[in-house]
Amino acid sequence: MATGAVWLSAALWIQTSTRAEVEEVLDARLAEAANMVSSLISDHRIAVAQAGDQMLPIPMSREASYSKQLSCQIWSLDGRMVGRSDSAPDVELTHVANEGYSRSVIDGEPWRVYTLVNKELGVRVMVGDSLAVRDGLVRDVLAGLLFPAALVLPVLAVILWISVARGLAPLDQLANTLRIRSSSDLSPLPDGPAPREIKPVRRALNTLFSRVASARDVERNFTTYAAHELKTPLSGLRTQAQVMRLSDDPEVRDRALAAIERSVDRTDRMVRQLLELAAVERSEEDSEQTDLTFLMHETVADLRVLAKEREVTLETAAPDKAVWMRTSPFLLQAALRNVIENAIHASPRGARVTVILDGTTVVIRDEGEGIPPELLDRVQTRFTRGPGSGANGSGLGLSILASAMQRLNGEVKFVQGQDGGQTVELKLTP
Template structure:
């Protein structure tokens, strides 16, 4: 169902409901007012007849048929009234034309009453003229009253039958005009090129659409940044892969034309080193992609076991560089995680691998736990002050030279961000650098 049709139905039903309620209220109010007015006319007619009798302007019958009572002084409604004059002894002494033969009201006394005569219900007002010894009764049929009320309601419903279709058309057109800014926005979005991620054109916007417009502009801004980061990532990755590949080609040419065995062996060693560097960078690129797409999997991490596994995995690398790996994380230590444990494993492994790569031969890389902070300490040269602010960016190396790709700290920072924790690199004092993984609170 379209939004326009939904709004139209809501407004049409609401308007129809209000009109229906108004008709019911008018019917009830009109009926009460008509009853009040007609009751007043009954009393007025009865008193008028009693007054005419007292003034001898209407003669009462003595013997024989009752005298006819004229009731033409009040217009058309008077023709619907019936009048009877009864003596206090119970004989009919006068009646109007069309009045029933039976007594209009059997109630004694004066005032209003209702009675059923010949199967028809009457509303009657009675006046006693004690001077003349008669009782004057003026009544009208309730069916006549209902007909009068129905006529009033029909007079309201007939214009309503004409107005409602016009009102529905007006609502349909108004809803369409009200939604016109949304249609213009949709058309502007449809006509935008895929590469256009700038803000929407400036112009007057309804207050209700400003949050949506601001959200779209924010989304376009984030998409533009993500696309720019993707382009930079692709360019940096291509450059970083090109460098070892060019070195591999050069060293292969040197090995092929080497004049002696020592030159050939050195070239092959450089080839192996370039392959290792390329392999590490490809692995880190895959890890970075996995970190950015890791889903939610809350649980607990066994920090002691995690630290030992990483040390076991990196022992061959550490032995090749003459570095000792040491884990001081107590057994049984655990921490709650808000996301996949793969993220913490990736962050800690990259920090330890960076520490091994940065440490000189004979140094020790130590993993420890203090409170909710995992620490990795090395004996390397540390991070230069001029690089400290950018060291967690992709392809930014924290040390001059070396075989790193500049992805390790970026991966660790991204993984901790997904976990809800942080990576901190305190200022090194003396030799070495300390990296801290602040785990998220429970």
């Protein structure tokens, strides 16, 4: 349908442009013929002065069939016809006395006329042709141009139809292959001969299948681990609740209640970190101008209650002025909070955790046992606990850190202190 519209537009354009060009050429022929007759009069080849009352015949060129249709009249300036061609009508071709082109109607037939005034000889030369003849000539020219195109168009349409059908056949085969696949089948598409245009599509689909399969495996493992990790404290809660119900010993009941509080704290932290991890991985927040100094102090202030409960001193070192950077405050705060919280839990009572802002790098130091070298490669994997994570550790803090820093295009570096403790450097890219 689109091809047909293009062809129709082309035909209309050809008709319009061809008519305009033919009209221009024919008008030029009229002027040329009028100038030729005027030259013959000037050269005395047509003796107008000796004609008297006789009508002078005007010979017209017979070189082309169209020339036979030209009509010429010679009128004196006082309004007397002194000569005309065989095909010219008996009445005046045009009543326009001025030199140039004009239109007239003779016996109901429209004419195109060119008038040339020769004041030296006292004559007016008129050369005209019938517009009906012109229209016939234009139709002949258009027929010569459009008739071959009309014959070729069906053939071209068939060729296009076959070519498009053959070109789309591999896509149809690929669509059928995908249509019959199970929703759980994420295996790569089978290799085999394929057109050059289909190979990038197949590679892209295989890449997509691989990424979806990896994401599904991660989510499946995440669900399995989360269910297992939540099962342990929930089972402990049930057990301690049964102990409290069955025992009348106040000391036993107090120990059971303390165990329940620890289980609730662990479960609360795990659920909070699970939700935060999901929020970080879903985050599509745009970056904005952020004051790193203010964000660091705000994050530390939120964790001072936890540090006080753990009897850990929380110190900060930052410039007195604002340090501005374009980043995502949500992702950066999530990374900072989890590193500082892990440092507090990993530090013994009476220890100190220091948070330092140096340019666009945040350094967190603690005085705990540090991360063993054998765990460094997988410490940012979900549910991987270090030796200092304690009973409330969920193994999610550093995985939240890794996910947030990846989205911030930042870098995480773990440095083991010479006197013990762990240093974590968060390098942000401006």
